[in-house]
Amino acid sequence: MSLQVVVNFRVIDESDDWIVVDKPAPLIVHPANLKPEPTLLGGLEQLLAYEIQNGARLGIITRLDRETSGVVLVAKHTQAARELGWIFERRQAKKEYLAIVTGWPEMNAWECAEPIIRAGELGPSDVWVRQVVSPRGRDCVTRFEVERRFKRGEGRFSQIRCFPETGRMHQIRVHLASCGFSIVGDKLYSGDGSEYLEWMATGWTPELQRRLVLPRHALHAACLEVSWLGRSIRWEADLAKDLVEFCAGREISPTPDVVIWSRHD
Numbered sequence: 001m002s003l004q005v006v007v008n009f010r011v012i013d014e015s016d017d018w019i020v021v022d023k024p025a026p027l028i029v030h031p032a033n034l035k036p037e038p039t040l041l042g043g044l045e046q047l048l049a050y051e052i053q054n055g056a057r058l059g060i061i062t063r064l065d066r067e068t069s070g071v072v073l074v075a076k077h078t079q080a081a082r083e084l085g086w087i088f089e090r091r092q093a094k095k096e097y098l099a100i101v102t103g104w105p106e107m108n109a110w111e112c113a114e115p116i117i118r119a120g121e122l123g124p125s126d127v128w129v130r131q132v133v134s135p136r137g138r139d140c141v142t143r144f145e146v147e148r149r150f151k152r153g154e155g156r157f158s159q160i161r162c163f164p165e166t167g168r169m170h171q172i173r174v175h176l177a178s179c180g181f182s183i184v185g186d187k188l189y190s191g192d193g194s195e196y197l198e199w200m201a202t203g204w205t206p207e208l209q210r211r212l213v214l215p216r217h218a219l220h221a222a223c224l225e226v227s228w229l230g231r232s233i234r235w236e237a238d239l240a241k242d243l244v245e246f247c248a249g250r251e252i253s254p255t256p257d258v259v260i261w262s263r264h265d
Helices: 040-047 049-053 078-089 171-178 194-202 206-212 241-247
Strands: 010-014 018-023 069-075 094-102 109-112 116-118 131-133 142-152 155-164 219-228 231-236
Touching: 010 231, 018 040, 018 219, 040 049, 069 078, 069 231, 078 219, 094 171, 094 241, 109 171, 116 171, 131 171, 142 171, 142 241, 155 171, 194 206
Parallel strands: 069 219
Antiparallel strands: 010 018, 018 069, 094 155, 094 219, 109 142, 116 131, 142 155, 219 231
16 A cells, blocks of 8 residues: 655644644745645645545644744634634734754843844845844844853854744844844855855755755744633644754754654654
8 A cells, every 4th residue: 555645744732723733844834836845734734634624724823934843833713713813913822942053142041122124125135035133123022041052063052942022024033143143054144145045046055054054944943832711731842853963963964855744753
């Protein structure tokens, strides 16, 4: 009997109203207007095919970038999507991310409250999605706590727990870069965005490996906490394997896009 190959993800928790999964990188959440490729939404539609046939309507609540791994919350029907959306709009959800950054911050904890804006709104920009710190931007607040500092052959690195209090695009990546501690592997914010343009033109190369160290940005959605039906629920996803191996000093190879999904451990 043939084995069906779909996207890889792990179900953390599930109810009649929502499903919570641990998304790997570089899996994309929604279909993009590029070449056809597996998506988290497509994998969930296969997993929940029976429920969809009986009226379920999936809605992604917490969207992660392709290269960000970790917790994703998905509503199973319109009412749940509406109520969960209100929770996030009122900033009542608690989110925690883990980031591996270049350098050793002197402080063990700090807050960044720099407003951010799309670079293209300030002037010409070669990268449409790139954000920058600017007083003309929207309010944006992130708290940071250093969990560990370590060395590899490439230099000094730190593992930082990030607490975004707002939900702006790329805010953790922008704030860390503005503080002088860019996320390892971040093609958009390790420099001026030229690494991203080079990657788009040439793909992953030894030169990009030398400059960025990792083939994806080292950001992981570790925890999500919401209040649902009168009780607080907290979901967690352990740091992704490639980032664990990086912190342990091992060499990292690009992750395959397609593998087998597992519903439970």
